[in-house]
Amino acid sequence: MIDFLNPYIHSESLSIKIFQCTYFLLGILVIIGFFSRISAILLLILQVSLIKSSYLFSYGVDFFTSMSLMYIALMPSDDYFSLRGYLWRIKEKSDLTPFRRAFQIHICIAYFVSGFEKIIGYNWRNGESVWKAIHLIGFTNDFKINLDFLGNHPWIFVAAGWFTIIVELFYPLFINIHKTRTVWLYLTIALHLGIALMLNLYFFSAVMITWNITNYYFEDKKGSLQTV
Structure with a gap:
């Protein structure tokens, strides 16, 4: 991720901060159910890049986390108990x-x-x-x-x-x-x-x-x- 951002941001520490904040923000969006599927797809990309960058520290949970994000991206989960459902007044749930x-x-x-x-x-x-x-x-x-x-x-x-x-x-x-x-x-x-x-x-x-x-x-x- 640092290599990817390097041409645009010439600061390793700033690149890490941007990654952390984006990761955290997308996680919050998934939790509250605000366009969870799109957020999960973007978060999955960051998750996979994180795993590939630190595979020596992986012990299995990273793959289960990625699979969890995959299911959230596939399921219309934000139809239920979600901020999107509340704001858009979704009545016909998938x-x-x-x-x-x-x-x-x-x-x-x-x-x-x-x-x-x-x-x-x-x-x-x-x-x-x-x-x-x-x-x-x-x-x-x-x-x-x-x-x-x-x-x-x-x-x-x-x-x-x-x-x-x-x-x-x-x-x-x-x-x-x-x-x-x-x-x-x-x-x-x-x-x-x-x-x-x-x-x-x-x-x-x-x-x-x-x-x-x-x-x-x-x-x-x-x-x-x-x-x-």
Whole structure:
């Protein structure tokens, strides 16, 4: 982005400020629903340029953020509870069902592939991956939770690994069955809350919890979108 702006703005610090302010402004427009689709497209361009410029610091959430912006750009989401809807007095709201179904298929594939990848290896089945995650060099839990006691209870790492595998691998099945949907939704949210609290991955957990709530929390018994 700095290279792109360099011919017009001969100041690296000013280019960064312009990028930050534009990114922030577009994010606000998406949140309040003022021409969200156009704002999401422009924000997606900035998001991708940011990822490509700092790929060494990417750990997955960046791609989920880009995908989230893609869905906002595709969906007529600013028909509902939006500033545009309020100012333009939109009465005939677009049907979000086809977009949500595509979104649901996407999230089911994402969890299944993640769970399948974990179960075919041994690092998650024996708890090694969980142990490594909380023992990364320089890692410090923000809540100052002393995890030394876990060394005397290795079964906790194994249980955490299998819990993650089961929730992800069977997500497409149980999240789409009405009787088990609520339970699986809460289990998935609990998984991401644990990731946030134990590994400090707040943004990643927030994005994934938002994906789950958006797709399945408002489903009624017939699998249709509940009206508010």
